[in-house]
Amino acid sequence: MEQPDRCQANMDPSVEAACLKSFMMQSSTDSNMNLYDHFTQVLLKVIDERPHNAVDVIEDISRDLKQALSEDQQSTLRDSSQASAAELLAQQHRLLFNRPREADQEEEEVETAFPNVSEIGFYLEQAGVGLGREEMQRIFLSLKQLVESQSLLRCRLWGKILGTESNYIVAEADHQEGEEEEEENAEEEEKEIESPQNDSEADPLPQSTYKPQPVVPKELKGTGANKYVYYVCKEPGLPWVKLPSVTPTQIAVARQICKFVTGRLDAPVVSFPPFPGNETNYLRAQIARISAGTQVSPRGFFLAGEEESEEEDEAPRDSYEVNPDFEGVPVAEMAESLSTWVHHVQHILPQGRCTWVNMAVKQGENSDEEMEAEEDEEEPDEPEPEIGPPLLTPLSQDQEIFNTPPWSLRMSSNLTGQHAAAVLRSNLWPGAYAYACEKKFENIYIGWGVKYTGGGYSPSVPPLPQNEYPSGPEITEDVDPSPEEEQELKESLEEPHDSQEDADEDEDEDEDEDDD
Known part of the structure; x- marks a missing residue:
């Protein structure tokens, strides 16, 4: 209380104002x-x-x-708002709903082999299969972008394979011959050129005489398991990725393992036997297996092609064409009998191909030394060719596995049978469905990409380890003899030689006496 009084008494007004300020x-x-x-x-x-x-x-x-002022200070402490997962997904889907320009609309008027979205979605919904109206609409709009970007002649929704991290939407399209085959041939030539050669070495290293089993060649694009080309994407609006061709080795190994996909195409496939490739190749092998076993159509919709000659009647036919006179099969009959459904995709043989190749026949040109070595070797027995069921085989001939029927039939509705559709479900590949109504049908797969194995899955047992070398007297090394033993052996070998010389001399003397 004393300081203000002192300020008022001793300070002038200017100093007092500064003190108050x-x-x-x-x-x-x-x-x-x-x-x-x-x-x-x-x-x-x-x-x-x-x-x-x-x-x-x-x-x-x-x-x-x-x-x-307090709100301004609080806003500086808050983090900037981040877009939610729904907003990010909406940004991806926004491009699917952009309306084309007038020029693009004129091009769309030209007829293209693109599926009818509304019709397929309606029948799949009646069959109790599908992904929902909204997702199906987005997927078909994404397929439309794929057709326009790749200039595809035909494209359809093959299905959806579920994964542990993300899923794969699979589209099936016809193969287009062109620059891709030339690029693959160029890559193979580069690999052959880059292969190391040690012919210029003065002292070449000894080479192993082991010859691995010949690799089964893959089928050409547009034939067999590579008849169609497949594209995958994780979500509608994301870019489509083209899957490579499948090889027989990949199909053979995929039959021996049981794996879920992760959703990452570059993920490794850890299994026994080792799978030759990553998840991209494994996904392509599973698509080929599922297509060969579950792609079906009403009997009479397709007709076998006439490209095969009369001499090749035993070989399975690999071509077909649409029957223009097909009038349809009654829905009630298709929902009761499997003989009204047929396979229109070729069966994959145990070799991993749809058409068998004789691997005993040497393919390619060999050198003179290799030809001489092959002549010295014994000719192996001629293998029996693998023959599968022909194309357009009825489903009634499919065999049961683990006492389980391969197919289940039903009608989409028992109340309105005249407007219902026949629904076919695969029990060997859970998730594979097909429907048929009058002259229309469609196949779709929505599942984990794993085949039914009956009980619990048991992985393959590794083979027994090979012996390092055969045990026998011809290989076992003897102990070195002592000098005394060597001398005894030498004397024992000389005694028969001396006795033989004495006998020869006696014979010569007898002959001389006879001559006299």
Whole structure:
């Protein structure tokens, strides 16, 4: 209480004003505000706004200024808002719903082999199969983008394979011959050129005489398991990725393992036997197996092609054409008998191909030395050719596995049978469905890409380890003899030689006496 009195008594007015200003500019420890700046802002707002009865609202103005300042300070502490997963997905799907320009609309009027979205979605919904109306619509719009970007002649929704991390939407299209085959041939030539050769070495290293089993060649594009080309994407709106061709070795190994896909195409496939490739190749092998076992159609819809000659009647036919005179099969009959359904995709043989190749026949040109070595070797027995069921075989001839029928039939509705569709479900590949109604049918697969194995899955047992070398007297090393033993052996070998010479001399003397 003494300091203000001392200031009033001993200080002039200017010093006293400076002292009071410094006091008013002291910041608060709670709000970090000072009285001087606050009064200044309040007076400026009163002068700018000139409210009626300013003395009555001065408290409200002061409170609003404090609240606005605290909100500004709080906003600086908040993180910037991040887009949610739904917003990111909406941004991806937004491009699917962009309307084309007038020029594009004129091009769309040209007829293209693109599936009818509304019709297929309706029948799949009646059959109790599908992905929902919204997702099916987005998928078909994504297929439309794929057709336009790749200039495909035909494209259809093959199905959806579920994964542990993400899923794969699979599209099936016809193969287009062109630059891709030339690029693959160029890559194979580069691999052959880059192969190391040690012919220029002065002292070549000894080479192993082991010859691995010949690799079964893969089928050409547009034939067999590589008849169609497949594209996959994780979500509608994301870019489509083309899968490579499948090889017989990949199909053979895929039959021996049981794996879920992860959703990453570059993920390794850890299994026994080792799979030759990553998840991209494994996914392609499973698609080929599922297609060969579950792609079906009504009997009479397709007709076998006439490209085969009369001499090749025993070989399975690999071509077919649409029957223009097909009038359809009654739905009630298709829902009761499997003989009204047929396979229109070739069966994959145990060799991993749809057409068998005789691996005993040497393919390619061999050198003279290799030809001589092959002549010295014994000719192996001629293998029996593998023959599968011909194309358009009825489903009634399919065999049961683990006492389980391969197919199940039903009608989509028992109440309105005249408008119902026949629904076919595969029990060996859970998730594979087909429907047929009058002259229309469609196949789809929605599952984990794993075949039914009966009981619990048992992986293949590794083979027994091979022996390092055969044990026998011809290989076992003897102990070195002592000098005494060597001398005895030498004398024992000389005694028969001396006795033989004495016998020869006696015979010569007898002959001389006879001559005399």
